[in-house]
Amino acid sequence: MSIEDEIERTKEKLRETPVNKSTETDRGRLKAKIARLKEKRERKQKESQASGQGYAVKQRGDATVSLVGPPSVGKSTLLNELTNADSEVAGYEFTTLEVIPGMMDYQGAKIQILDVPGLVRGASKGKGGGKQVLSVVRSSDMVVLMVDARKVDMVKDMKDELYGAGVRLNQEPPNMDIMERGEGGIEISSPPELSLNEETVRRVLEDNGFINCKVIIREDLTVDELVDGLMDNRVYMPGFVCLNKTDELGEEEERRLRKEHPEWLFISAEAGDNLDTLKGYLWEGLGLMRIYMKEKDKEPDMEEPLIVGEGATVKEVKEFLDKKFTGDLKYARVWGNSAKFPGQKVGKDHELKDEDVLELRF
Ligand SMILES: Nc1nc2c(ncn2[C@@H]2O[C@H](COP(=O)(O)OP(=O)(O)O)[C@@H](O)[C@H]2O)c(=O)[nH]1
Ligand SMILES: [Mg+2]
Numbered sequence: 001m002s003i004e005d006e007i008e009r010t011k012e013k014l015r016e017t018p019v020n021k022s023t024e025t026d027r028g029r030l031k032a033k034i035a036r037l038k039e040k041r042e043r044k045q046k047e048s049q050a051s052g053q054g055y056a057v058k059q060r061g062d063a064t065v066s067l068v069g070p071p072s073v074g075k076s077t078l079l080n081e082l083t084n085a086d087s088e089v090a091g092y093e094f095t096t097l098e099v100i101p102g103m104m105d106y107q108g109a110k111i112q113i114l115d116v117p118g119l120v121r122g123a124s125k126g127k128g129g130g131k132q133v134l135s136v137v138r139s140s141d142m143v144v145l146m147v148d149a150r151k152v153d154m155v156k157d158m159k160d161e162l163y164g165a166g167v168r169l170n171q172e173p174p175n176m177d178i179m180e181r182g183e184g185g186i187e188i189s190s191p192p193e194l195s196l197n198e199e200t201v202r203r204v205l206e207d208n209g210f211i212n213c214k215v216i217i218r219e220d221l222t223v224d225e226l227v228d229g230l231m232d233n234r235v236y237m238p239g240f241v242c243l244n245k246t247d248e249l250g251e252e253e254e255r256r257l258r259k260e261h262p263e264w265l266f267i268s269a270e271a272g273d274n275l276d277t278l279k280g281y282l283w284e285g286l287g288l289m290r291i292y293m294k295e296k297d298k299e300p301d302m303e304e305p306l307i308v309g310e311g312a313t314v315k316e317v318k319e320f321l322d323k324k325f326t327g328d329l330k331y332a333r334v335w336g337n338s339a340k341f342p343g344q345k346v347g348k349d350h351e352l353k354d355e356d357v358l359e360l361r362f
Contacts, residue, residue, distance in 0.1 A: 003041045010034050033209035043233055061103055061110035062307040063286045066137045068119045068162075069146035070154055074244040076100070078146070078269040079115040082279070099136055106279050108290050108305040114140065121157050134165035142285045143169060143239035144278075149246045149266070152257065162239075166231070169239040174229035175218040183212050190217040201226065238285035240265055242278065247271050289354040291317055300335075300357045308352075315348035318360055333359040 014030040017023050067075050083102025100115040116136050137143055143162070147154045162169065188201050194217055204223060205215065208230050221229070228234045240263070246254060247268040258266060265281055267274040289312065290305035308320060314332045335342045337353035352358065 003037055003044065007034060007037045007041070010037065029206060029209065029211050032207065033211065036209035040233075061112040063109070063142070063288060064112040064114060064140040065142045065144060065282055065286070066114050066116050066140040067144045067146060068116045068133070068137055069158060070119060070148075070151075071117075073146050073148045074269045075115045075146055078244065078267075078275075079113055081269055081272060081275060083113055104279070104282075106283060107288075108303075109283075109288055109307040111282060111286070119158055119161055121161065134161070134167070137162065137167060138165065138235045140237070142237055142282065143167070144282075145239060145241045146244055147241065149243040149249050149254075149257070152243065155241055155264075166234045168228065168234055168236045171236055173234070173236050174221050174225040176216060176221065176226070176229040178210070178213055178215045178230060180210065180213045184214075185212055186210065187214045188217070189215070191219065193220045195220055196223065196226065205230070238287075240281055240285065242267060244269050246273065289352065289356075291352055292355070292357045293321075294333075294335075294357050294359040296359060296361065300359075305355075310354075312352055313348065314346060314350045314352065314358065314360070317352065317358060318348070321360075327362050330361045332361060 010030055010033050014027060014034070017027050017030065019027065067079060069075055079100060079102045083104045098117065102113050102115070104111045104113055114136060116133055119133055145155070145158050145162070147158065159169075186202055186205055188198055188205075190196075190198070190201065194201075200223065201215070201217070204226055205213065208227065210230065217226075217229075241261070242265045243257070244267055246266045247270065249257070254266070257264070265274065265278060267278055269275070287310040288307050289310055291308055291312075292300040292302055292305050294300035306317065306320065308317060312320075314334075315329070318329055329348050332346050332348070332350065333343050334346055334350065334352065334356050335344075336356035338351060338356050339346075
């Protein structure tokens with residue numbers, strides 16, 4: 001059923017429900033459900049509009065990173081330092097008008113970096129073309145949140161905007177499932193470690209327009225996490241805060257900030273300070289591995305590794321190489337980090353590690 005149909009059906013139900021004391025709650029729930037559906041419809045519209053406005057940047061390379069932050073923090077400068085892009089750099093605000101992509105070569109991987117224009121306060125509510133900005137972020141694999149080291153108050157604002165847009169940084173999706181159904185009310189299955197009581201869970205479900213559903217919770221969750229689990233527009237990705245222009249910080253100030261926020265990365269895009277560490281953070285966050293392919297009785301190709309996600313198995317690499325190839329893999333040999341000894345014979349479910357050399361035998 002389309003969202004439109006579902007809205008109509010719910011409206012009809014509401015019309016059919018008489019207005020009196022005993023139906024108050026039911027009517028309230030139906031109204032909440034309509035509101036939720038409308039919100040969902042609006043979101044879908046916005047997303048398709050956004051992709052029609054040049055903000056839908058093509059996924060290129062092995063992974064994509066969004067570089068976001070307020071105007072003039074040095075995003076374009078950093079992009080130019082890291083990639084082959086030629087992003088206009090200027091000393092005044094609001095110079096970056098569109099998303100500028102650049103490609104960074106690192107450890108044999110091609111990592112696309114997007115210079116995403118000014119993420120301003122109120123962006124998640126639509127300010128400054130914020131919805132399009134955030135839709136770009138949502139479709140990337142990782143976020144770098146860049147702030148001027150002299151204006152660290154902005155970190156909280158930027159995080160709030162991302163959160164408001166449904167982006168969850170460095171967080172796992174809540175381990176739960178929800179199935180809507182035609183009748184039967186709300187059924188909750190929860191583990192003993194859940195600190196929320198059943199009444200609270202029920203209320204959260206009702207407040208979010210769920211009337212008939214079965215929800216299975218498999219871990220301890222906060223109310224916010226529970227709400228995330230009910231929404232289908234949340235995205236989970238790695239990210240970190242990057243303070244730029246640290247060359248402008250006094251020694252004392254820098255020491256204090258580093259102590260307070262050991263998790264932040266301190267760089268100077270202009271002076272080229274700490275950019276290698278930044279690249280390392282990207283590599284770690286994206287969770288990529290290099291696999292060097294080898295043919296029988298030949299030397300491995302150490303020039304162009306295959307870039308795959310962490311934890312990939314022999315089978316996944318084979319499928320990645322040629323999706324249409326249907327021949328059966330007899331076995332594989334590995335050298336390197338995942339091998340017990342050089343040239344170990346392994347099966348298709350063997351998990352590979354970064355920098356393994358792999359030989360497939362059919
Ligand atoms: N002192 C200092 N200035 C920088 C640094 N990085 C960028 N800038 C300057 O900050 C201004 C804005 O930079 P830009 O890259 O256009 O910022 P954007 O709006 O975030 O893309 C320019 O004048 C840059 O030269 C840095 O690391 N240190
Ligand atoms: Mg710029």
